[in-house]
Amino acid sequence: MSGHAIEGYARGWFAVCFSEELPAGTTRPLRYFGQDLAAYRGEDGQVRILEAHCAHMGAHLAVGGTVVGNKIVCPFHGWCFDGEGHCVEIPYSKKIPPRAQQKTWRAQDRNGLTWLYFDPSGAAPPFDVPVLPSYGSEDWLPWNTSTYHIKTHPREIVDNLADRAHFRTVHRTEINEFDFSTDGFTATQFAKGTSYLPGGGTDNFASTTTYHGPGILLMNFDGALKNVMLFVHTPVDENNVDLRLLLTLKIVGSKEKTEGIVKSYMDNLRSGFEDDIRIWEHKIYRDPAMLCEGDGPIGKLRKWYRQFYGPPQQGGLSRPPSLGTAE
Numbered sequence: 001m002s003g004h005a006i007e008g009y010a011r012g013w014f015a016v017c018f019s020e021e022l023p024a025g026t027t028r029p030l031r032y033f034g035q036d037l038a039a040y041r042g043e044d045g046q047v048r049i050l051e052a053h054c055a056h057m058g059a060h061l062a063v064g065g066t067v068v069g070n071k072i073v074c075p076f077h078g079w080c081f082d083g084e085g086h087c088v089e090i091p092y093s094k095k096i097p098p099r100a101q102q103k104t105w106r107a108q109d110r111n112g113l114t115w116l117y118f119d120p121s122g123a124a125p126p127f128d129v130p131v132l133p134s135y136g137s138e139d140w141l142p143w144n145t146s147t148y149h150i151k152t153h154p155r156e157i158v159d160n161l162a163d164r165a166h167f168r169t170v171h172r173t174e175i176n177e178f179d180f181s182t183d184g185f186t187a188t189q190f191a192k193g194t195s196y197l198p199g200g201g202t203d204n205f206a207s208t209t210t211y212h213g214p215g216i217l218l219m220n221f222d223g224a225l226k227n228v229m230l231f232v233h234t235p236v237d238e239n240n241v242d243l244r245l246l247l248t249l250k251i252v253g254s255k256e257k258t259e260g261i262v263k264s265y266m267d268n269l270r271s272g273f274e275d276d277i278r279i280w281e282h283k284i285y286r287d288p289a290m291l292c293e294g295d296g297p298i299g300k301l302r303k304w305y306r307q308f309y310g311p312p313q314q315g316g317l318s319r320p321p322s323l324g325t326a327e
Contacts, residue, residue: 006155008238009033010308011119012213013129015232015244018145019109022047027062027072033118034237037105038062042070047114048083050102055079055087061102111135112143113232113244127185130212134228134248141258143230143246144266148273150233150241152280154214157233157241158305160276161189161211164296170275172196180297182304187211195223198271199264214308225261226250229269245273 014032022028022041029052030037036052038061052060054074059065064075071088073080079100080089087100106117110129117125134140150157160166162180167173177192188210195203205223212218217231230246247266251258291298 006153006306006309008120008309009118009235010154010214010305011123012215012308013115013117013125013127014215014234015113016049016107016116016234017114018244019047019112019114022114025067027065027067029060029062032116032234032236032242034235036060037116038065038072039107039114040065040067040072042067042083044070046070046083047107047109048072049105049107049116050081050085051104055100055102111230112246127213129216130218132218132228132230134250138251140228140248140250141255141262143248144262145247146245146266146270148243148245148277149236150243150277150280151239152241152277153239153285154233154235154241155285155302155305156280156283157217157231157243157276158211158214159298159301161187161209161217162296162298162301165294167191167193170279171272172198178296180300182300185213185307187301187304198268214305225252225258225265227265245269 016030016032017028022039024041024043024045027040030039037049038052039047039049041047052062054061056077056079059074059076061072061074066073071080071082078091079087081102082088085102085104087096090096108115111132112135115129164175164178167175173193173195175191175193179190181188190208192206197203203223205221207219207221209219215233219229221227227247227249233241233243235241249258289298
Protein backbone atom coordinates (compact mmCIF):
# COMPACT_ATOMS: atom_id res chain seq x y z
CA MET A 1 0.00 0.00 0.00
CA SER A 2 1.43 3.34 -1.02
CA GLY A 3 0.74 6.76 0.42
CA HIS A 4 0.05 7.00 4.15
CA ALA A 5 0.18 3.47 5.58
CA ILE A 6 -2.42 2.48 8.15
CA GLU A 7 -0.82 0.02 10.55
CA GLY A 8 -1.97 -1.48 13.81
CA TYR A 9 -5.35 -0.49 15.25
CA ALA A 10 -7.15 2.83 15.53
CA ARG A 11 -7.58 4.53 18.88
CA GLY A 12 -11.18 5.01 19.94
CA TRP A 13 -14.30 3.60 21.53
CA PHE A 14 -15.37 0.22 20.17
CA ALA A 15 -18.36 -2.00 20.96
CA VAL A 16 -17.39 -5.45 22.27
CA CYS A 17 -20.83 -6.94 23.01
CA PHE A 18 -24.45 -6.07 23.67
CA SER A 19 -24.86 -5.15 27.34
CA GLU A 20 -27.46 -7.86 27.89
CA GLU A 21 -24.87 -10.47 26.85
CA LEU A 22 -22.93 -9.74 30.04
CA PRO A 23 -25.29 -9.98 33.04
CA ALA A 24 -24.14 -9.03 36.54
CA GLY A 25 -21.94 -11.68 38.11
CA THR A 26 -20.80 -13.22 34.81
CA THR A 27 -17.67 -13.28 32.67
CA ARG A 28 -17.26 -13.12 28.89
CA PRO A 29 -14.17 -14.01 26.85
CA LEU A 30 -13.43 -11.56 24.04
CA ARG A 31 -10.93 -11.40 21.23
CA TYR A 32 -10.34 -7.98 19.70
CA PHE A 33 -7.32 -5.97 18.50
CA GLY A 34 -5.43 -9.23 17.97
CA GLN A 35 -5.51 -10.15 21.66
CA ASP A 36 -7.58 -12.05 24.20
CA LEU A 37 -9.57 -10.04 26.74
CA ALA A 38 -11.64 -10.96 29.79
CA ALA A 39 -14.81 -8.98 30.48
CA TYR A 40 -16.88 -9.32 33.63
CA ARG A 41 -19.70 -7.46 35.31
CA GLY A 42 -19.55 -7.02 39.06
CA GLU A 43 -22.46 -7.10 41.47
CA ASP A 44 -22.55 -3.30 41.24
CA GLY A 45 -23.49 -3.60 37.55
CA GLN A 46 -20.25 -2.07 36.27
CA VAL A 47 -18.32 -3.73 33.45
CA ARG A 48 -14.57 -4.34 33.75
CA ILE A 49 -12.22 -5.54 31.01
CA LEU A 50 -8.78 -7.00 31.69
CA GLU A 51 -6.12 -8.78 29.69
CA ALA A 52 -7.34 -12.35 29.54
CA HIS A 53 -4.47 -14.49 30.76
CA CYS A 54 -3.63 -14.57 34.43
CA ALA A 55 -0.29 -13.06 35.42
CA HIS A 56 0.35 -16.14 37.55
CA MET A 57 0.42 -19.09 35.11
CA GLY A 58 -1.61 -17.88 32.14
CA ALA A 59 -5.12 -19.27 32.64
CA HIS A 60 -7.92 -17.40 30.84
CA LEU A 61 -9.78 -15.45 33.52
CA ALA A 62 -13.09 -15.41 31.63
CA VAL A 63 -13.12 -19.14 30.81
CA GLY A 64 -14.20 -20.76 34.05
CA GLY A 65 -13.36 -17.72 36.13
CA THR A 66 -15.91 -16.51 38.67
CA VAL A 67 -17.11 -13.10 39.83
CA VAL A 68 -17.10 -12.46 43.58
CA GLY A 69 -18.52 -9.07 44.46
CA ASN A 70 -16.76 -6.75 42.05
CA LYS A 71 -13.68 -8.92 41.56
CA ILE A 72 -12.77 -11.80 39.24
CA VAL A 73 -11.23 -15.06 40.45
CA CYS A 74 -8.90 -17.13 38.26
CA PRO A 75 -10.20 -20.68 37.64
CA PHE A 76 -6.71 -22.23 37.90
CA HIS A 77 -5.36 -21.28 41.35
CA GLY A 78 -7.97 -18.86 42.70
CA TRP A 79 -5.96 -15.66 42.41
CA CYS A 80 -8.38 -12.77 42.82
CA PHE A 81 -8.11 -9.51 40.84
CA ASP A 82 -10.01 -6.25 41.30
CA GLY A 83 -11.33 -4.00 38.55
CA GLU A 84 -8.04 -2.09 38.47
CA GLY A 85 -6.21 -5.31 37.64
CA HIS A 86 -4.50 -5.65 41.03
CA CYS A 87 -4.21 -9.09 42.58
CA VAL A 88 -5.83 -8.60 45.99
CA GLU A 89 -5.94 -12.16 47.31
CA ILE A 90 -4.22 -15.51 46.88
CA PRO A 91 -6.03 -18.22 48.84
CA TYR A 92 -2.87 -20.11 49.81
CA SER A 93 -0.40 -17.23 50.27
CA LYS A 94 -0.29 -14.21 52.54
CA LYS A 95 2.28 -12.49 50.33
CA ILE A 96 1.19 -11.19 46.92
CA PRO A 97 3.94 -10.73 44.28
CA PRO A 98 4.28 -7.01 43.53
CA ARG A 99 4.00 -7.62 39.78
CA ALA A 100 0.80 -9.66 40.08
CA GLN A 101 -1.34 -7.33 37.99
CA GLN A 102 -3.45 -7.49 34.85
CA LYS A 103 -3.59 -4.73 32.23
CA THR A 104 -7.03 -3.10 32.22
CA TRP A 105 -9.07 -1.19 29.64
CA ARG A 106 -11.54 1.64 30.08
CA ALA A 107 -15.04 0.25 29.63
CA GLN A 108 -18.62 1.45 29.92
CA ASP A 109 -22.20 0.68 28.91
CA ARG A 110 -24.19 3.07 26.74
CA ASN A 111 -27.11 2.75 24.30
CA GLY A 112 -27.45 -0.99 25.03
CA LEU A 113 -23.83 -1.81 24.16
CA THR A 114 -20.67 -2.47 26.15
CA TRP A 115 -17.74 -0.35 24.99
CA LEU A 116 -13.97 -0.52 25.34
CA TYR A 117 -11.62 2.38 24.74
CA PHE A 118 -8.59 1.13 22.84
CA ASP A 119 -5.30 3.00 23.01
CA PRO A 120 -2.05 1.09 23.44
CA SER A 121 -0.50 4.10 25.20
CA GLY A 122 -3.19 4.11 27.89
CA ALA A 123 -4.06 7.77 27.22
CA ALA A 124 -7.46 9.06 28.34
CA PRO A 125 -10.21 9.23 25.69
CA PRO A 126 -10.38 12.66 23.99
CA PHE A 127 -14.00 11.98 22.97
CA ASP A 128 -16.85 9.83 24.28
CA VAL A 129 -19.59 7.55 23.00
CA PRO A 130 -22.58 9.70 21.97
CA VAL A 131 -25.78 9.50 24.03
CA LEU A 132 -28.82 8.63 21.88
CA PRO A 133 -32.12 10.22 23.01
CA SER A 134 -34.03 7.54 21.06
CA TYR A 135 -32.57 4.72 23.19
CA GLY A 136 -35.07 3.83 25.89
CA SER A 137 -37.57 6.45 24.70
CA GLU A 138 -41.28 5.59 24.68
CA ASP A 139 -41.50 7.23 21.25
CA TRP A 140 -39.08 4.74 19.68
CA LEU A 141 -39.01 0.95 19.40
CA PRO A 142 -36.31 -1.08 21.17
CA TRP A 143 -33.23 -1.92 19.13
CA ASN A 144 -33.54 -4.55 16.41
CA THR A 145 -30.05 -6.00 15.98
CA SER A 146 -27.83 -8.08 13.71
CA THR A 147 -24.18 -9.10 14.04
CA TYR A 148 -21.72 -9.78 11.21
CA HIS A 149 -18.18 -11.14 11.10
CA ILE A 150 -16.55 -9.56 8.05
CA LYS A 151 -13.22 -10.41 6.43
CA THR A 152 -12.02 -6.86 5.86
CA HIS A 153 -10.13 -3.95 7.37
CA PRO A 154 -12.14 -1.16 9.06
CA ARG A 155 -10.80 1.40 6.57
CA GLU A 156 -12.93 -0.21 3.84
CA ILE A 157 -16.09 0.35 5.87
CA VAL A 158 -15.14 3.93 6.78
CA ASP A 159 -14.53 4.84 3.10
CA ASN A 160 -18.26 4.45 2.41
CA LEU A 161 -19.08 7.64 4.29
CA ALA A 162 -17.55 9.81 1.55
CA ASP A 163 -18.24 7.52 -1.41
CA ARG A 164 -21.11 9.23 -3.20
CA ALA A 165 -20.82 7.25 -6.43
CA HIS A 166 -21.41 3.78 -4.96
CA PHE A 167 -25.02 4.54 -3.95
CA ARG A 168 -26.37 4.12 -7.48
CA THR A 169 -24.48 0.92 -8.29
CA VAL A 170 -24.59 -0.91 -4.97
CA HIS A 171 -27.74 0.39 -3.28
CA ARG A 172 -30.03 1.31 -6.19
CA THR A 173 -30.26 4.81 -4.76
CA GLU A 174 -30.14 8.15 -6.59
CA ILE A 175 -28.43 10.91 -4.62
CA ASN A 176 -29.70 14.41 -5.42
CA GLU A 177 -27.85 16.31 -2.70
CA PHE A 178 -24.62 15.29 -0.97
CA ASP A 179 -22.39 17.08 1.49
CA PHE A 180 -19.48 15.98 3.67
CA SER A 181 -17.60 17.66 6.50
CA THR A 182 -15.18 16.85 9.30
CA ASP A 183 -14.89 18.41 12.74
CA GLY A 184 -12.22 17.09 15.09
CA PHE A 185 -13.11 13.50 15.92
CA THR A 186 -16.32 13.45 13.85
CA ALA A 187 -16.97 13.13 10.12
CA THR A 188 -20.48 13.72 8.74
CA GLN A 189 -22.33 12.95 5.51
CA PHE A 190 -25.58 14.66 4.57
CA ALA A 191 -27.61 13.16 1.72
CA LYS A 192 -30.99 13.53 0.02
CA GLY A 193 -32.23 11.17 -2.60
CA THR A 194 -34.54 8.36 -3.70
CA SER A 195 -34.18 4.68 -2.82
CA TYR A 196 -35.61 2.09 -5.20
CA LEU A 197 -36.90 -0.69 -2.94
CA PRO A 198 -36.23 -4.37 -3.74
CA GLY A 199 -39.95 -5.19 -3.64
CA GLY A 200 -40.91 -2.23 -5.80
CA GLY A 201 -41.72 1.36 -4.95
CA THR A 202 -39.53 4.24 -3.87
CA ASP A 203 -38.60 6.05 -0.68
CA ASN A 204 -37.60 9.72 -0.81
CA PHE A 205 -35.29 10.41 2.10
CA ALA A 206 -32.92 12.76 3.85
CA SER A 207 -30.19 11.39 6.08
CA THR A 208 -27.41 12.63 8.33
CA THR A 209 -24.69 10.10 9.05
CA THR A 210 -21.79 10.73 11.42
CA TYR A 211 -18.72 8.81 12.49
CA HIS A 212 -17.85 9.45 16.13
CA GLY A 213 -14.25 8.32 16.12
CA PRO A 214 -13.17 5.37 13.98
CA GLY A 215 -15.73 2.74 14.99
CA ILE A 216 -19.13 4.36 15.71
CA LEU A 217 -21.39 5.27 12.78
CA LEU A 218 -24.72 6.89 13.59
CA MET A 219 -27.37 7.55 10.96
CA ASN A 220 -30.54 9.60 11.40
CA PHE A 221 -32.84 8.73 8.50
CA ASP A 222 -36.03 10.58 7.57
CA GLY A 223 -38.05 8.88 4.82
CA ALA A 224 -41.34 7.00 4.74
CA LEU A 225 -40.44 6.21 8.34
CA LYS A 226 -38.05 7.92 10.72
CA ASN A 227 -35.30 5.67 12.01
CA VAL A 228 -31.99 5.72 13.80
CA MET A 229 -29.31 3.23 12.76
CA LEU A 230 -26.12 2.50 14.64
CA PHE A 231 -23.28 0.64 12.87
CA VAL A 232 -20.44 -0.25 15.24
CA HIS A 233 -17.43 -2.15 13.98
CA THR A 234 -14.53 -3.51 16.02
CA PRO A 235 -11.35 -5.11 14.64
CA VAL A 236 -10.85 -8.72 15.71
CA ASP A 237 -7.43 -8.64 14.08
CA GLU A 238 -5.92 -6.74 11.15
CA ASN A 239 -8.02 -8.63 8.59
CA ASN A 240 -11.33 -9.33 10.36
CA VAL A 241 -14.04 -7.13 11.87
CA ASP A 242 -17.10 -7.75 14.02
CA LEU A 243 -19.90 -5.38 13.03
CA ARG A 244 -23.11 -4.86 15.00
CA LEU A 245 -26.05 -3.23 13.25
CA LEU A 246 -28.79 -1.69 15.43
CA LEU A 247 -32.04 -0.15 14.17
CA THR A 248 -34.90 1.64 15.88
CA LEU A 249 -38.03 3.09 14.26
CA LYS A 250 -40.02 6.03 15.56
CA ILE A 251 -43.47 4.81 16.59
CA VAL A 252 -46.20 5.84 14.17
CA GLY A 253 -49.80 5.38 15.28
CA SER A 254 -49.20 2.54 17.73
CA LYS A 255 -46.28 0.47 18.92
CA GLU A 256 -47.91 -2.71 17.59
CA LYS A 257 -48.40 -1.24 14.11
CA THR A 258 -44.80 -0.02 13.93
CA GLU A 259 -43.46 -3.35 15.23
CA GLY A 260 -45.24 -5.04 12.33
CA ILE A 261 -43.07 -3.07 9.91
CA VAL A 262 -39.72 -3.84 11.52
CA LYS A 263 -39.07 -7.24 9.94
CA SER A 264 -39.48 -6.13 6.32
CA TYR A 265 -37.62 -2.89 7.05
CA MET A 266 -34.74 -4.77 8.65
CA ASP A 267 -34.69 -7.30 5.80
CA ASN A 268 -34.26 -4.47 3.28
CA LEU A 269 -31.54 -2.89 5.41
CA ARG A 270 -29.63 -6.17 5.78
CA SER A 271 -29.92 -6.86 2.06
CA GLY A 272 -28.38 -3.50 1.17
CA PHE A 273 -25.68 -3.85 3.79
CA GLU A 274 -24.76 -7.36 2.64
CA ASP A 275 -24.23 -5.93 -0.86
CA ASP A 276 -21.48 -3.81 0.69
CA ILE A 277 -19.99 -6.79 2.52
CA ARG A 278 -19.59 -8.81 -0.68
CA ILE A 279 -17.50 -6.00 -2.13
CA TRP A 280 -15.42 -5.35 1.01
CA GLU A 281 -14.46 -9.00 1.39
CA HIS A 282 -13.08 -9.28 -2.16
CA LYS A 283 -11.52 -5.88 -2.90
CA ILE A 284 -8.04 -4.49 -2.32
CA TYR A 285 -7.27 -1.08 -0.85
CA ARG A 286 -6.00 1.49 -3.33
CA ASP A 287 -4.04 4.26 -1.65
CA PRO A 288 -3.99 6.68 -3.27
CA ALA A 289 -7.17 5.80 -5.13
CA MET A 290 -7.58 6.85 -8.76
CA LEU A 291 -10.52 9.21 -8.25
CA CYS A 292 -12.64 11.19 -10.68
CA GLU A 293 -15.29 13.89 -10.54
CA GLY A 294 -18.41 12.61 -8.77
CA ASP A 295 -16.68 10.03 -6.57
CA GLY A 296 -17.04 12.13 -3.43
CA PRO A 297 -14.42 13.51 -0.99
CA ILE A 298 -12.73 10.18 -0.31
CA GLY A 299 -9.31 11.77 0.10
CA LYS A 300 -10.64 14.16 2.76
CA LEU A 301 -12.28 11.28 4.62
CA ARG A 302 -9.07 9.23 4.59
CA LYS A 303 -7.05 12.16 5.93
CA TRP A 304 -9.56 12.49 8.80
CA TYR A 305 -9.43 8.73 9.52
CA ARG A 306 -5.63 8.58 9.70
CA GLN A 307 -5.58 10.78 12.82
CA PHE A 308 -6.66 7.78 14.90
CA TYR A 309 -3.50 5.88 13.96
CA GLY A 310 -0.93 8.57 14.78
CA PRO A 311 0.17 9.88 18.17
CA PRO A 312 -2.77 10.82 20.45
CA GLN A 313 -4.09 14.33 19.79
CA GLN A 314 -5.46 16.80 22.30
CA GLY A 315 -8.92 18.31 22.26
CA GLY A 316 -12.23 16.79 21.24
CA LEU A 317 -15.23 16.07 23.41
CA SER A 318 -14.82 15.63 27.13
CA ARG A 319 -18.46 14.75 27.71
CA PRO A 320 -20.84 12.58 25.66
CA PRO A 321 -22.94 14.74 23.32
CA SER A 322 -26.70 14.27 23.22
CA LEU A 323 -27.59 13.82 19.57
CA GLY A 324 -31.02 14.83 18.32
CA THR A 325 -32.97 12.45 16.11
CA ALA A 326 -35.16 13.28 13.15
CA GLU A 327 -38.39 14.90 14.27
